[in-house]
Amino acid sequence: MDVLTLARLQFALTIAFHYIFPPFSIGLGLILVVMEGLYLATKRPLYHSMTRFWVKIFGLMFAIGVATGIVMEFQFGTNWAAYSRFVGDIFGSALAAEGIFAFFLESGFLALLLFGWDRVSPKMHFFSTIMVSLGSVFSAVWIIVANSWQQTPAGYHLVETAAGRRAEVTSFMSVVLNPSTLNRLSHVLVAACQTGAFLVISVSAFYLIKNRHRDFAQASLKIGLLMALVSAPLQLLTGHSSAVGVARTQPSKLAAFEGHYAVSAPAALNLFGWVSERNERVEFSVAIPGMLSWLISGNSQTPVTGLRAFAPEDRPPINFVFQTYHAMVAIGMMLLALSLLGAFYWLRGTLFQSRWLLWIYVFAVGLPQLANQLGWLSAELGRQPWIVYGLLRTKDGLSRVVGAGEILSSLILFSFVYFLLFALFTYLLDHKIRHGPIEEELGMPGKAAL
Amino acid sequence: MMNLNLNAVWFILIGTLLTGYALLDGFDLGVGALHLLVKKDEERRIMLNAIGPVWDGNEVWLVTAGGALFAAFPHVYATVFSGFYMALMLLLVMLIFRAVAIEFRSKQPMAWWRKTWDISFSVTSLASSLLLGVALGNIAYGVPLRPDHEFAGTFFGLLNPFSLMVGVTTVALFMMHGAIYLVLKTEGSLHERVRGWAKNAIIFFSISFTITTMATLLFLPHMVATIRAHPMLFGISLLNTLAIANIPRELHRGRDFYAFLCSCAAMAALLMLFGIGMYPDMVVASNDPANSLTIYNAASSQKTLGIMLRIAIIGVPLVLAYTASIYWVFRGKVRLDRSSY
Numbered sequence: 120m121d122v123l124t125l126a127r128l129q130f131a132l133t134i135a136f137h138y139i140f141p142p143f144s145i146g147l148g149l150i151l152v153v154m155e156g157l158y159l160a161t162k163r164p165l166y167h168s169m170t171r172f173w174v175k176i177f178g179l180m181f182a183i184g185v186a187t188g189i190v191m192e193f194q195f196g197t198n199w200a201a202y203s204r205f206v207g208d209i210f211g212s213a214l215a216a217e218g219i220f221a222f223f224l225e226s227g228f229l230a231l232l233l234f235g236w237d238r239v240s241p242k243m244h245f246f247s248t249i250m251v252s253l254g255s256v257f258s259a260v261w262i263i264v265a266n267s268w269q270q271t272p273a274g275y276h277l278v279e280t281a282a283g284r285r286a287e288v289t290s291f292m293s294v295v296l297n298p299s300t301l302n303r304l305s306h307v308l309v310a311a312c313q314t315g316a317f318l319v320i321s322v323s324a325f326y327l328i329k330n331r332h333r334d335f336a337q338a339s340l341k342i343g344l345l346m347a348l349v350s351a352p353l354q355l356l357t358g359h360s361s362a363v364g365v366a367r368t369q370p371s372k373l374a375a376f377e378g379h380y381a382v383s384a385p386a387a388l389n390l391f392g393w394v395s396e397r398n399e400r401v402e403f404s405v406a407i408p409g410m411l412s413w414l415i416s417g418n419s420q421t422p423v424t425g426l427r428a429f430a431p432e433d434r435p436p437i438n439f440v441f442q443t444y445h446a447m448v449a450i451g452m453m454l455l456a457l458s459l460l461g462a463f464y465w466l467r468g469t470l471f472q473s474r475w476l477l478w479i480y481v482f483a484v485g486l487p488q489l490a491n492q493l494g495w496l497s498a499e500l501g502r503q504p505w506i507v508y509g510l511l512r513t514k515d516g517l518s519r520v521v522g523a524g525e526i527l528s529s530l531i532l533f534s535f536v537y538f539l540l541f542a543l544f545t546y547l548l549d550h551k552i553r554h555g556p557i558e559e560e561l562g563m564p565g566k567a568a569l
Numbered sequence: 570m571m572n573l574n575l576n577a578v579w580f581i582l583i584g585t586l587l588t589g590y591a592l593l594d595g596f597d598l599g600v601g602a603l604h605l606l607v608k609k610d611e612e613r614r615i616m617l618n619a620i621g622p623v624w625d626g627n628e629v630w631l632v633t634a635g636g637a638l639f640a641a642f643p644h645v646y647a648t649v650f651s652g653f654y655m656a657l658m659l660l661l662v663m664l665i666f667r668a669v670a671i672e673f674r675s676k677q678p679m680a681w682w683r684k685t686w687d688i689s690f691s692v693t694s695l696a697s698s699l700l701l702g703v704a705l706g707n708i709a710y711g712v713p714l715r716p717d718h719e720f721a722g723t724f725f726g727l728l729n730p731f732s733l734m735v736g737v738t739t740v741a742l743f744m745m746h747g748a749i750y751l752v753l754k755t756e757g758s759l760h761e762r763v764r765g766w767a768k769n770a771i772i773f774f775s776i777s778f779t780i781t782t783m784a785t786l787l788f789l790p791h792m793v794a795t796i797r798a799h800p801m802l803f804g805i806s807l808l809n810t811l812a813i814a815n816i817p818r819e820l821h822r823g824r825d826f827y828a829f830l831c832s833c834a835a836m837a838a839l840l841m842l843f844g845i846g847m848y849p850d851m852v853v854a855s856n857d858p859a860n861s862l863t864i865y866n867a868a869s870s871q872k873t874l875g876i877m878l879r880i881a882i883i884g885v886p887l888v889l890a891y892t893a894s895i896y897w898v899f900r901g902k903v904r905l906d907r908s909s910y
C-alpha cells in the first residue's frame with residue numbers, strides 16, 4: 120500500500136477508536152449533572168448512589184478518551200506535516216485553545232469528581248461535575264471549530280512564505296464561526312446526548328430484565344429516556360440544518376450524499392439505493408422525486424448542483440459516502456422511534472415490564488455509537504479529495520519524510536494496542552455493570568476500589 | 570502589543586508550558602519509575618494514589634504544549650514530529666499504556682492482573698522519561714535538516730551518545746523529583762524507605778548531570794555561547810547548582826516541602842538554561858546552520874501570535890487557579906478511601 124492510503128488508514132483507525140469515548144463523556148457528563156443536581160435538591164440517597172455509580176463508569180470512559188486523545192494531538196505533525204505547515208496558523212490555534220480552555224478544566228475538576236467525595240462539600244462536588252461536563256463541551260467546541268474550518272474555510276488569506284504557501288488568519292471570529300461550525304457543533308452535541316442517554320438506558324434495562332437494583336434502574340431509565348426523547352427530534356432539526364448548510368457550502372459532498380449526478384437539476388431523495396459510479400446513477404433505489412430540492416430550499420423544482428459539475432478527480436468516493444450517510448439517517452430515525460416507544464409504554468405504565476423493549480434497549484447502546492462513526496465517515500469522506508475543502512488536497516498534506524514502512528509499523532502497533540485496549544475496556548465495563556451500584560455505597564475500606 | 574517581540578514571547582510561553590510539564594508530570598513519571606521498589610499491595614496503592622488525582626492534569630501540560638507549538642511554530646511541530654516519527658509513536662504508545670495501567674491496576678483483585686499493570690506502569694514511566702530526554706538531547710545536539718527544513722536524519726541517528734546521556738539524566742532527575750514528592754505524601758516505614766531512595770536518586774542525578782554538563786561544555790559550544798556573551802546569565806547556572814545542593818540539606822533537616830521546591834527550582838533553572846542556549850534557534854541543523862528552524866522562520870503570522878497571546882492571557886491564570894486548588898484539596902499524606910485507585 121502507498122503512503123497516502125496507510126496514513127489515511129492510521130488516521131481513520133486512531134480517530135474512530137478515540138471517538139468511541141468523547142460522546143460518552145459529553146452525554147454522560149450532562150446526565151451526571153442532572154443526577155447530582157437531583158440529589159442536592161431532594162437529598163434522596165438513591166440519587167447519590169446513582170451519581171456515584173455513573174461517575175465510576177464516566178471515569179473509565181474518560182481515562183481511555185484521554186489516553187487515545189493524546190495520539191490525535193500529535194498525529195497532524197507526525198503524518199500530515201505538509202498539512203500542518205499549511206494550516207498551523209489557523210488549525211493549530213484551535214487545538215491550543217482546546218488545551219487551555221477545555222483540557223485543564225476537565226482534568227482539574229475530574230480529580231474532584233472522582234476522588235473528592237470525602238474531601239470537598241457536596242455543593243463543591245456538584246460544581247466540579249458541572250465544570251467537567253462544561254470542559255467536555257468546550258473540547259467539542261474547539262475540535263468542531265478546527266474540523267469545520269477544514270470543511271468550510273473562512274477568515275483566512277493565502278500567503279506565499281519562504282517555506283511555501285500557507286493559509287493565514289485574517290479574522291479569528293470568522294475562523295471560529297465559519298459557515299459550518301454551528302450546524303456541525305449542534306449536530307455533534309445532540310448526538311453525544313443520545314450516546315450518553317442510550318448508555319444509561321441500556322444498563323438500566325439490563326438491571327430491570329435481571330430484576331436487580333430496581334429503584335436505581337427505574338430512576339436511571341427515566342432520566343436516560345427523557346434525554347433521548349428531547350434529543351431525538353432535536354437531532355432531526357440539526358441534521359436537516361446541517362444538510363442545508365452542506366448544500367450551500369460543499370455541493371460536491373451533498374451530491375455524494377444523495378448520488379445526484381445531473382449538473383443542475385431538481386433532485387430526488389433516495390430512501391436507499393446503490394450508486395454505480397461507472398454508470399453515474401443510483402440503482403435499486405426508492406426515491407421521492409424533488410424531495411431533496413424541497414428539503415434544502417422549500418421548492419421541489421429548485422436545481423441542485425450534481426456530481427457531473429465536478430471533474431472526476433474532484434469527486435469524493437460516492438457510493439461509500441452515500442451508504443454511510445443513509446445508514447446514519449436511518450439510525451437517527453430508529454433512535455426517534457425507540458424513544459417514542461419508550462414514552463408510549465411509560466405513559467401506559469408498563470415500561471418496566473415490557474421485556475421485549477428492554478431487551479432492545481440493552482443492545483440499542485450500539486446504535487448512537489454506530490451513527491456517530493457513520494456520520495463522521497460521511498462528513499470526512501464527503502470532503503475528499505480535499506483535506507481543506509477547495510484549498511489543499513489530502514495527498515498534498517502528507518509528511519514528506521515518513522515512509523510507507525514506518526507508517527505500516529505504527530499502524531500495526533496501534534491496531535494491536537487498540538484491540539487490546541478495547542478488550543480490556545469491555546471487560547472492565549462489563550465487570551462494573553455486573554458489580555452494580557448498591558455495593559458501591561457500603562464503602563467497605565479497600566474493597567470499594569475493586 | 571505594539572513593540573512586543575511576539576516570536577520571543579511565544580518561545581518563552583512554550584518553554585513555560587514544557588517547564589510546567591517537567592515540574593508536574595516529572596514527579597509522577599518518577600513515582601512510576603520507583604513503583605516496583607515496593608512489594609506490598611497496599612504500599613503500591615499508596616504510591617499510585619499519591620499521584621492519583623493529579624497525573625492526568627499533569628499530562629495536559631504536554632498536550633497543550635503540543636497544541637501551542639502547532640499554533641505558534643507550525644514548522645517546528647511538523648519537522649520534529651514527522652522527523653522523530655518512530656520515537657514519537659513509541660512515546661505515544663508508552664503514554665497510552667501508562668494511563669491505562671494506572672486506571673486499570675486496582676480494578677481487579679487478581680495478583681497476576683495487578684502485577685502486570687504494576688510492571689507496565691513502571692516500565693512505561695521509565696521509557697517515557699527516557700524518550701522525552703533523548704528528544705530534548707537531540708534538539709540541543711542538532712539534527713540534519715534539508716534546506717526546506719525537513720528532517721534529513723534517521724531513527725538510529727537520534728540514538729547518539731549525547732542524547733542518550735540527556736535521556737539518562739532526565740530519568741535520574743524525574744526519579745529524584747518523584748522520590749521527594751513521595752517523601753511528602755507517605756508515612757511510617759514506607760516514608761523512611763522513600764527518604765533513602767531520595768538520597769540515592771540525588772546521587773544518581775548529580776553524577777549524570779555532571780557528565781551531561783561536561784559533555785555540553787566540550788561538544789556543544791553553541792549551547793553556552795549566549796551565556797559566554799552575557800555573563801550575568803551565569804547566575805541562573807549558579808542558582809541551579811545551589812538549588813540542587815540544597816535538596817539533601819533540606820531533607821536532612823526534615824523540611825521536605827522546601828526540598829521539593831528546590832527540586833522544582835533546579836528543574837526550572839535547567840530548562841531556562843536550555844532555552845537560553847537554544848535561543849533564537851528552535852531546532853539546530855547540524856549539517857548547515859542556515860537550515861536551522863528559528864523563532865522567526867518557523868513561526869505563524871504575527872496576527873496569530875497576537876491572538877494566541879490573548880488566549881494565553883485569559884487562559885493561563887485560570888489554569889494556574891485550577892491547578893493550585895486541586896493540589897490544595899489533595900494536600901497532605903495519602904489516605905486510601907473508597908474512591909482510591
